[in-house]
Structure formats: C-alpha cells, structure tokens
Amino acid sequence: MLRPGGADLTIAGGVREFGRATPDAIAVRDGDRALTYAALDERSSRVACALLSLGLTTGDRVALLSGNRLEYPEIAAGIAKAGLVLVPVNPRLTAPEVEFILGHSGARVLITDGSADFAVRVIRIGPEYEKFLDDARAVDPWIPVDERDPFCIAYTAGTTGDPKGVLISHRSRSLTFYATALEWGIGPGRRTVAVAPMYHGAGFAFAYAAVHCGATVSMLRSFQPDALIDLLARDGAQSVFLVPTHAQLIRQHFSEIPDLPLLDTLYFNAAALPKVLKEWVFEAFPGVGVHELYGSTEAGVVTNLRPPDARRKAGTVGHPWFGTQVRIVDSAGREVGPGEPGELYSRSPYLMNGYHENPAATAACTTDDGFLTSGDIVVRDEEGFISIVDRVKDVIITGGVNVYPRDVEEVLLAHPSVTECAVVGEPDDRWGERVVAYLVSPGPVVPDVLEAYLRDRLAGFKIPKQYRAVPALPRNAAGKILKRELRSTQ
Known part of the structure; x- marks a missing residue:
C-alpha cells in the first residue's frame, strides 16, 4: 500500500520549480538589473554551495544585513537550499545591536551590503560576493530539511530589554506564500513590488511570495512616494503591499494619483488603517481592491478584510485567514461574546516555533492547546468581523x-x-x-x-x-x- 507523502515544504521550493517550469520568465527586477527564474535558481545554488564550502552544516545560521535588492531572494533561497538558517538583520541598527543579534543567533557568516566589520566571517555584496559565487559550483546541493524546522530567526524590536528571535518554519512561510497567491493573485504572469523592507517579517513574506509562486517582484530600494508610483507604472505592477505610513506619505505628496491601469490590488498591514485615510485610498485608487490584514511576526497573517466588505466594515480587520482559528477571552480566560472586548489568541499553521533560546517567553505567550496570544484587545461583531481595540500594554x-x-x-x-x-x-x-x-x-x-x-x-x-x-x-x-x-x- 502506498503511503501519501512527498518532499517537505521549503522556501527554496518555488525557485527550484519555476527555474524549470518558466526559466525565461523574470523573477526579480532591481532598477536596470533583472534575474530570470533560471538565473535565480542557478545563483541561489551557487550561494548554497559557496556557504557549504566554508564548513557550515545543517542548521547553522547565516545573517543577512541588507536593504531590498536583487540579491535578497537569491541569498534567502541559497541559504535554504544549503539547509542553513537565515537571520535577517535591519541595516538601521547600531553596531552593538547587530553584534547582539549575531551573538544570540549564533550566526557564523554575515552577508551584507554595508561596510562595517563584525566578529564573524563577513561577505560583502558587490565584487567580493560575485567572486564568492563564481568560485562555487552551480549545482543544487539538495540538503534535506524538515519542513517544521526554522528557515529563519527573525528578531523583533524589544519593548523592554533585548529583542527576541522568532523561529519561523519552512512550512509556516511556504503555506503563507501559497495562501498569498490565492488571496492576492501573486502567481505566474503577475507583477508586484517589494516596498516594505525584506528584513522584516511581513516585508519578506509578501515580496518573497512572488518568487515562490512564479510571479515577478520589483525591488524598491528606499521608499519615496513618487519613486513607488513611477515603479508601479514602469513595471506594470498589479498588486502591492503597503503599510498605512506609505499611504499617508503618498497622500501628502500627490494631489492626484497618476493613472495606473494595471494595478488591481492593494493590501495593508502593520497597523490599523485609520478610517479617514482608508476613505482617501478608495478615492485615490478607484477600482482597486483594498484588503486590510492583521497579524504579527509570531503569528503570521491572522485576519483579512476583503474588498466586498472594505467600505461597509471599515475599522475592522475582517475574518480569520485561511486555516486560522481565533479565540477571544477576558482577563479570567473565559471566551467573550459579540461586542465584548477581549484578548485575541490564534492557532494556525503559520505560527512561530517559539522564541530562540527563550522558553520562558515562549511559554508566556502560548497555551497548552497551541494558541498564541496577539497581545491585542479586540471586539468581534455579530457577523464575525474583528476590530482591533488596542494593544493590551497600551x-x-x-x-x-x-x-x-x-x-x-x-x-x-x-x-x-x-x-x-x-x-x-x-x-x-x-x-x-x-x-x-x-x-x-x-x-x-x-x-x-x-x-x-x-x-x-x-x-x-x-x-x-x-x-x-x-x-x-x-x-x-x-x-x-x-x-x-x-x-x-x-
């Protein structure tokens, strides 16, 4: 009797698949540079082999300190192909903050587009990085990984004390990518733009989803309202992920948005989209479907407010996302009814594995039956739409x-x-x-x-x-x- 099974999910999977299925399609654009899927597949294999040649073994950590650029997806895919773990680092951090993350994560190598030196092996994007790849074999090493093992350790900004490292599995992000393709049409023949920084959880998820699902992603190096609108027009992007701050800055810069005939989907995250600003988005981008989603690095996407209800239910963040259960409880842990405020917990395949080397913090935010607290107070109405009232701590x-x-x-x-x-x-x-x-x-x-x-x-x-x-x-x-x-x- 055959037993159902197959290869484990990995974030390198889409690059491998579309490197063969659509080798000549453009995977990544960055200014005048572009990578086809064949080139992305080959270069990510070179990244993997080059890292393994340094003596790294399965589970070792590789830090990436960089802004949005063409190399980001190939490095992430290469680290995954080698069975290693990505540690994304914010380039805006100070040297001591970077050193903490490198030390706490146990990173053995740092790939960076910066010039600072740190107490690990440093590979600089540019001529040094290109030679690093040229000297490596262009062969996918196919190092096996368990889909529940972490593909990255994403460090959150600490509210008190040091930041915590969120362990995110291959399975979590791969399923997020596929759900993104289903929800926002990120797939073959589609084009999107990486606006939010890829070193952040949501920025990575919604930019890398494109190369995992056969679409094209254009890199926006730094956010300027006119630069974004120009890029959307130049590359014919059909969807883009933004945060409310982006919308606020676009509103301040433009009295009228230039025509973007191919843009059909906007999705917002990171903070609540104020009703006044959301109404402006509807008017400034007529005919564009507006989604408002809610989630966190630890939980992934939790809810989504879809276009048919975007105006009618403005101020809410919609219903639970694909495969997600929510529980809303009072201070005594009892579930509350419609209209009553309570703390939101969620359970889904997108949840983190826990905090790296911090079991106490992991235990403090999870329940015995697998739910994770959001730290947010919410209200659910009679139709099941969820509104974020505020952070518990705020x-x-x-x-x-x-x-x-x-x-x-x-x-x-x-x-x-x-x-x-x-x-x-x-x-x-x-x-x-x-x-x-x-x-x-x-x-x-x-x-x-x-x-x-x-x-x-x-x-x-x-x-x-x-x-x-x-x-x-x-x-x-x-x-x-x-x-x-x-x-x-x-």
Whole structure:
C-alpha cells in the first residue's frame, strides 16, 4: 500500500520549480538589473554551495544585513537550499545591536551590503560576493530539511530589554506564500513590488511570495512616494503591499494619483488603517481592491478584510485567514461574546516555533492547546468581523477607567489640523495615568480647538490632558508607531 507523502515544504521550493517550469520568465527586477527564474535558481545554488564550502552544516545560521535588492531572494533561497538558517538583520541598527543579534543567533557568516566589520566571517555584496559565487559550483546541493524546522530567526524590536528571535518554519512561510497567491493573485504572469523592507517579517513574506509562486517582484530600494508610483507604472505592477505610513506619505505628496491601469490590488498591514485615510485610498485608487490584514511576526497573517466588505466594515480587520482559528477571552480566560472586548489568541499553521533560546517567553505567550496570544484587545461583531481595540500594554487606566488610545486617535485624525497622532498614558499622581496626545500637524497645534472638537465626540475622561506637537512619530521597520519611545521622553 502506498503511503501519501512527498518532499517537505521549503522556501527554496518555488525557485527550484519555476527555474524549470518558466526559466525565461523574470523573477526579480532591481532598477536596470533583472534575474530570470533560471538565473535565480542557478545563483541561489551557487550561494548554497559557496556557504557549504566554508564548513557550515545543517542548521547553522547565516545573517543577512541588507536593504531590498536583487540579491535578497537569491541569498534567502541559497541559504535554504544549503539547509542553513537565515537571520535577517535591519541595516538601521547600531553596531552593538547587530553584534547582539549575531551573538544570540549564533550566526557564523554575515552577508551584507554595508561596510562595517563584525566578529564573524563577513561577505560583502558587490565584487567580493560575485567572486564568492563564481568560485562555487552551480549545482543544487539538495540538503534535506524538515519542513517544521526554522528557515529563519527573525528578531523583533524589544519593548523592554533585548529583542527576541522568532523561529519561523519552512512550512509556516511556504503555506503563507501559497495562501498569498490565492488571496492576492501573486502567481505566474503577475507583477508586484517589494516596498516594505525584506528584513522584516511581513516585508519578506509578501515580496518573497512572488518568487515562490512564479510571479515577478520589483525591488524598491528606499521608499519615496513618487519613486513607488513611477515603479508601479514602469513595471506594470498589479498588486502591492503597503503599510498605512506609505499611504499617508503618498497622500501628502500627490494631489492626484497618476493613472495606473494595471494595478488591481492593494493590501495593508502593520497597523490599523485609520478610517479617514482608508476613505482617501478608495478615492485615490478607484477600482482597486483594498484588503486590510492583521497579524504579527509570531503569528503570521491572522485576519483579512476583503474588498466586498472594505467600505461597509471599515475599522475592522475582517475574518480569520485561511486555516486560522481565533479565540477571544477576558482577563479570567473565559471566551467573550459579540461586542465584548477581549484578548485575541490564534492557532494556525503559520505560527512561530517559539522564541530562540527563550522558553520562558515562549511559554508566556502560548497555551497548552497551541494558541498564541496577539497581545491585542479586540471586539468581534455579530457577523464575525474583528476590530482591533488596542494593544493590551497600551490601554490607559485613568481614574480606574479604561481608555483605548485608538478610540481617541480615530477622532483626532478626522480633524483637519492633525496629520498623524499617537495617544499614550503617562504617570499622573492624581489619576494614576493621564491621556496625552502626540500630534504631527502642518501648522500650530491649538489645544482649545482640539478639545472643543473632541468634547462633542468623546466622553470627558477620554479627552487628552496634554497635546504635544512633534515633527514625526517614531516607527519601527514595519511602520508601527513606537509608543514606548514617546513615553520614555518624559
């Protein structure tokens, strides 16, 4: 009797398959440079053989410190072909922060497009990297890996203390890529753009999905609104993944978006898309399907709000994604009903394996039956649509009453004098915490005007006690506002 089976899922699988199925199709574009699938398959095999020639063995870690560029997908695929583990590193980190990640992950090699030296073997993208590949065999080593083993260790920005390394399996990301192809049409003949940085979980997932599923991805080296629109037009991209900050900057730059006849899909992640900004997206990109998804590095994609409901259910993040179960519970662990706030847990094939060398942190965010906390408070309505209320850690308790910052932020963002905002709680001797609003505004901030506006729309205890004008809000690589940095300035 035959037993069902087959090769384990690996993130190198798509490169291998389309290197044979569509060898002449363009896999990656980067300015005037381009790689066909045949070239991507061959060069990633050279990366694998070159790394193995250094004495690396299955499970060893290889760090990649680079911005979005043509070499990123071939290095990631080559590391996977060699049975090694990728450690993506943010080029904006300081040298001590990079050294921590290299040491904590146990990386033995660093491939970089930078010039700094570190206490590991360093290979620099450019002539040195090209010679490294030229001297290697162009043969796929086919090192076997278990699909549940990690393909990467992705380091999150630590809210307190050092960052944690998220172990993400080949199976998790391969299934994410296939679901992405199903949801947003990332497949053969389709074109997309890598806008978000690939060293971040979502940026990697939605850019690399293209080469895993036979599409073409164009690299945007650094984000500028006009550069993105020009690239979408030049390469005829049909879909693109953005974060709300990108939309905000595009809105500020363009009075009218140039015609993009081939663009049919936009999908947003990283932070809630404010209703005012989302309405602008509908108007600026008429006829384009707008998705809003929610997830994390640890959980992958958890929910998706699809175009048919995008306007009707603006302010929600939709229903659970393919193969995902959610559980919403109160502080005692009891499941809550529709309309009641609770903490969101999810269970799916996209979940992380855990935190690298940190079992205590892993145990703290998971349940015995395999659910992972999001750390977010949500509400589910009668139709099953989920709305993010706020981060558990960001809820403000003032005078014993809970204030959810997003409630205040949504109203502030509807005022014409507010471009961006972040509401936080700060210590207060009388109330425990006071509500404080940080504002980015094109002109002077007039507290009395804002307070009068808010009092018609919010309960008195939600009104900020202070308004602070800032030139910009601090954000991480994913575009999420770093509220801890705002609190730490006081």
